[in-house]
Amino acid sequence: MKSLKIILNGLIKENPTFVLLLGMCPTLGTTSSAINGMSMGLATTFVLICSNIVISLIKNLVPDKVRIPCYVVVIAAFVSVLQMCMEAYVPAIYETLGLFIPLIVVNCIVLGRAEAFAAKNNAWYSALDGIGIGLGFTFALTLLGAMRELLGTGKVFSLTLFPENYGALVFVLAPGAFIALGYLIAIVNKMRKA
Amino acid sequence: MVVVLTLISLIAAGILGAVYTVTAEPIQQAKTAKQQAAIQQVLTTFNRLETDTVNNLPVHRAYQDDNFAGAAVEASSNGFGGEIKIMVGFDPQGNIIDYAVLQQAETPGLGTKIVDWFKTDKNNQSIKGKNPGKNNLTVSKDGGEVDAITAATISSRAFLEALQSAYQAYAGNDEATNATTGATSLQPDTTAVDSLNIQLTDSINAIIE
Amino acid sequence: MGYLLIIIGAVFVNNIVLSQFLGICPFLGVSKKVDTALGMSAAVTFVLTLATIITYLLQKYVLEAFNIAYLQTLLFILVIAALVQLVEIILKKVSPSLYQALGVFLPLITTNCCILGVAILVANGTYKLPDGMEANLLTGVVYAIATAIGFALALVLFAGLREQLRFANVPKALEGTPIALLTAGLLAMAFMGFSGVV
Numbered sequence: 382m383k384s385l386k387i388i389l390n391g392l393i394k395e396n397p398t399f400v401l402l403l404g405m406c407p408t409l410g411t412t413s414s415a416i417n418g419m420s421m422g423l424a425t426t427f428v429l430i431c432s433n434i435v436i437s438l439i440k441n442l443v444p445d446k447v448r449i450p451c452y453v454v455v456i457a458a459f460v461s462v463l464q465m466c467m468e469a470y471v472p473a474i475y476e477t478l479g480l481f482i483p484l485i486v487v488n489c490i491v492l493g494r495a496e497a498f499a500a501k502n503n504a505w506y507s508a509l510d511g512i513g514i515g516l517g518f519t520f521a522l523t524l525l526g527a528m529r530e531l532l533g534t535g536k537v538f539s540l541t542l543f544p545e546n547y548g549a550l551v552f553v554l555a556p557g558a559f560i561a562l563g564y565l566i567a568i569v570n571k572m573r574k575a
Numbered sequence: 576m577v578v579v580l581t582l583i584s585l586i587a588a589g590i591l592g593a594v595y596t597v598t599a600e601p602i603q604q605a606k607t608a609k610q611q612a613a614i615q616q617v618l619t620t621f622n623r624l625e626t627d628t629v630n631n632l633p634v635h636r637a638y639q640d641d642n643f644a645g646a647a648v649e650a651s652s653n654g655f656g657g658e659i660k661i662m663v664g665f666d667p668q669g670n671i672i673d674y675a676v677l678q679q680a681e682t683p684g685l686g687t688k689i690v691d692w693f694k695t696d697k698n699n700q701s702i703k704g705k706n707p708g709k710n711n712l713t714v715s716k717d718g719g720e721v722d723a724i725t726a727a728t729i730s731s732r733a734f735l736e737a738l739q740s741a742y743q744a745y746a747g748n749d750e751a752t753n754a755t756t757g758a759t760s761l762q763p764d765t766t767a768v769d770s771l772n773i774q775l776t777d778s779i780n781a782i783i784e
Numbered sequence: 785m786g787y788l789l790i791i792i793g794a795v796f797v798n799n800i801v802l803s804q805f806l807g808i809c810p811f812l813g814v815s816k817k818v819d820t821a822l823g824m825s826a827a828v829t830f831v832l833t834l835a836t837i838i839t840y841l842l843q844k845y846v847l848e849a850f851n852i853a854y855l856q857t858l859l860f861i862l863v864i865a866a867l868v869q870l871v872e873i874i875l876k877k878v879s880p881s882l883y884q885a886l887g888v889f890l891p892l893i894t895t896n897c898c899i900l901g902v903a904i905l906v907a908n909g910t911y912k913l914p915d916g917m918e919a920n921l922l923t924g925v926v927y928a929i930a931t932a933i934g935f936a937l938a939l940v941l942f943a944g945l946r947e948q949l950r951f952a953n954v955p956k957a958l959e960g961t962p963i964a965l966l967t968a969g970l971l972a973m974a975f976m977g978f979s980g981v982v
Contacts (some may be wrong), residue, residue, distance in 0.1 A: 402961060403649075405812060406897045410805030413683045450865060451583050457858040458587035460592050465854060469601035470608065476678070483857045483904055487897040489809060532662045533683060553684045554805045556972035563965030567957045584862070588855060595854040653915050655980070656798075682979075729980060 384509050395489045398570040400523035404490040407481050408522060409558040415538050420474045421481060426461060428485050429494060429518075430511035431459045432523025436474025436499040437507035452495045453486070462486045478562025490518060529561050530555060610662075611674040614647045617664025621645070629739065629744040643667050649677070650741035654733040659689065662736065663741040670706045674738070686730030698722050707742035716779040785928050789914040789982050794930035796978040798912060800898050801938040801969060807898030809938055814889070814966060821943035825936030827889040828896065828931070830915060835864050835899050836928035836962050840921055843907035860903050865894045902931050914982065942971060 397403045403546040404425070432563045435455050443451045464482050467475040475482065484493065494514055499507040527537045533553035535543040614624070614635055621637035621644040628634065635647040645667055651660040657680035664672040676690045693702045699722045702712060713719030713732050723731035799802060801811050807828070819945045835860050837878060839860050845871045849852050875883040905911040909919035911927050945967050 402812070403809075405808035406805050407807060443579055443583075447576050447580045450580055450862070453861055453865060454580070454583050454587050454858065458590060461591050461854060461857045463596040464857065465591075465594050465602070468814050469598040469605060472602075472605040479680075480901055484806075484897045484901055486857055487895045487900050488863050489895055492895065492909040496851060523786070548684075550684045554682065554976065555805070556969045556976060558805065559969030559972055560966045563958070563969065566965065570960075572960070573958050574956035584858075587858060591854055591858065592852075653912075657910070657912050 384506070387506055387509040388513035388516075391510060391515070392517040392520065395514070396517040397514055398519060398525075399566055400573075401490075401493075402566075403493060404488045404518065406484065407488065408525065409562060411478055411481050412522055412526040412558060413533075413553050414530040414536075415523055415527035417477055417525075419519060422515070422522040423479055424467070424478070424482060425485055425488060426512070426515025426516055427463055428456065428459045429491055429515040430508055432456045432477075432491060432495055433499040433507040433511035434504050435459075436495045437502060437504045440500050448500070449492075449496075452492060452500075455565035456491050456495065457486050490514065497536055509512055515543070525558075525562055528556055528565065532561070532572060533557060585627050592761055597759075604666070609677070613662040613677060614664075615661055617647050617673040617676050618645055619672060630740070630746050632740065632744040634744055635669060645672060646745050648741040648745050648751050650737040650744065651678075651738070652733045652737040655686050655727070655729045656678060656682060659730070659733050659737055661741070663738055663745075665742070665745050668706065669708050669746065670704055673703060673736075681730045682727065685724065688724045688727065689730055689734045689770040692724050692731075693721070700740070708746060712738060714753070787923075788916045790917075790923060790926050791930040791933075792911060793914070793982040794927055795934040795937060796975065797982050799934045799938055799975050800902070800931045800966070801935055802975045804901075806840070806901040807896050807935055808895055810892060811935075811942065811968070814892075815939055815943040815946055815964075818940060818943045818947060820889075821939045822936075823885050823887045824892075825932070825939050827886040827893060828898070828935055829888075829932035831864075831893050832866060832899055832902060832932045832935075833928050834871070834924065835861075835867055835903050836924055837921070838863060838867065838908050839903040840924050846937075847907075854914050856907070860900060860907075864899055868894050898931070898935060902928055919976065927956070938971070940974075942968060945971065 389399075395401060398408055407421050407425065411551075412418040432452070432455050436452055439451070439455075462484060463485070464475075466480075467482065479535070494510060500511045529552045531537050531542060533548050533550055535541060535545050535548045549557075552561055587725075603779055618637050621639050623638040625636045625638070626633060627636075633649045635649075637644045637646060645665050645769075647662055647664045648659065649656050649662050653659075658678060659676070659681070660678035661673045661674055661676050666672050673694065679687065679689065679690065681687045692700055695701060696703075699715070699720055701722060705712060711719045712721055712735055714723035714728060714735065716723060716728060717732070719735075721731075721735065794800070794901065799808050801808065814820050814949070818970060842859060842863065843853075843856070847856055851938055868890055872883075872887065875886065875890075902911075906919075906924035911919070912926075913919060913923060913927075917923060946964060949963065949967065958966070
């Protein structure tokens with residue numbers, strides 16, 4: 382029962398993008414299409430789950446004063462592992478996401494969850510929290526990516542819904558990222574209050 | 576306190592070292608696979624490849640048995656959002672067979688169209704079958720005969736620039752091959768042929784430029 | 785001339801915040817007042833320049849020399865974190881007044897992704913350079929400083945807009961973050977006008 386609650390907490394109640402407004406750089410930078418947004422979300426989820434588990438396991442071994450540097454090392458290690466694995470097995474996605482993969486290290490969501498959840502709970506719950514928050518992030522990025530891709534090019538996941546000429550290209554470009562996210566958060570706020 | 580941090584860092588470094596040794600080969604394979612796929616795409620039938628470097632550009636010469644079947648050349652230029660890297664295939668006459676974009680960081684929806692714009696048979700877009708030595712392959716704005724991508728002239732120019740340098744590398748290469756084959760089969764005086772060929776190449780390059 | 789092109793490119797054309805999406809967190813977080821925006825910008829400029837030089841040297845003389853480039857992310861983030869700590873301590877001793885002004889922003893900088901981002905770009909030599917220029921320490925440092933100026937420009941402009949926004953009559957659903965994001969979108973659109981200049 383508690384397990385389900387932890388997962389749902391990350392997905393809805395504490396959704397990192399729409400509610401906590403964390404991790405904005407990849408949210409805006411990698412969502413020019415739905416598939417890119419989803420890849421970035423899943424990559425971050427992997428790091429979140431792994432770092433959450435390891436940090437909750439070592440939390441009692443680490444002196445309080447060097448807590449944060451130790452967490453950063455753990456996170457950086459998993460990011461590098463992810464980086465090498467992606468370059469080896471999914472080179473196309475690795476190239477599209479580019480700089481944003483190593484930058485998962487400085488994504489406030491990952492360090493934030495380590496500090497706020499993994500450092501206080503056991504490995505099982507920390508893993509679940511990683512899954513919940515990660516999926517919440519992935520959901521938000523995929524939604525934003527799909528919205529931008531649809532408005533910009535008339536496609537979602539490369540499935541054409543209306544001809545490209547009717548799209549407003551600005552949504553695929555930089556300003557569109559800010560504007561689309563702004564409206565998406567406004568809609569989510571409205572729904573949460575209702 | 577510092578001991579714990581050092582220990583954790585060392586363990587992390589160790590794990591990364593292990594992962595590196597495991598993934599080093601697949602990463603290399605993924606890179607060559609991409610290059611091979613691009614060569615396959617831009618050239619017609621061949622069963623043997625020879626790679627060397629002309630003007631600092633990799634030139635993959637293709638042979639069907641012993642007959643020269645064309646060459647795939649990698650070239651790059653500075654585009655709108657960063658480096659554009661392409662692979663262009665030429666047939667033995669120097670006509671463009673096909674091209675592949677290996678790397679680009681152009682504006683999505685505009686400059687990224689270089690990936691298939693110049694092979695779409697529409698108006699004067701396509702460069703397939705054209706010869707950079709005979710055709711003026713620059714954008715129509717610059718007096719050339721190729722239609723630039725709408726609202727992405729800089730990306731188009733950069734692409735065609737890379738194409739030119741690929742052709743230059745190919746052309747230099749082509750003359751050299753003729754020189755050696757000609758030398759062994761027909762001409763006893765290799766130095767004369769070589770110097771003639773160098774002159775020829777220079778004058779061709781001068782015309783292109 | 786080439787260096788001028790690097791600067792114009794990094795400040796206006798490929799602005800780190802408005803077109804590369806790095807450093808969005810401070811951009812949204814500390815942009816409610818022009819004063820704080822200026823303080824944050826100064827701190828970022830300082831750390832970014834130092835971090836770029838140090839990580840570039842580490843990349844060339846440690847990572848590449850010993851063939852351990854896979855430790856890049858790990859080493860860089862540790863160096864940046866340590867550097868921020870060091871700057872904080874030194875500033876406290878040497879110039880208490882400057883520390884007063886910048887102190888609160890320093891801890892926030894470790895997780896500012898434009899520091900690590902620019903450090904990686906410069907170390908790998910994958911930032912955009914004008915034709916015919918080679919990536920080396922000097923161009924890297926010029927690029928880093930120009931990037932920091934671009935960050936400062938975006939942040940201060942945005943803070944100015946948000947100060948005015950307080951007096952605006954905003955639809956209820958858009959209050960707070962949404963209207964800030966829409967404003968940032970318009971600012972990004974204005975910066976798009978620079979595209980193609982370099």
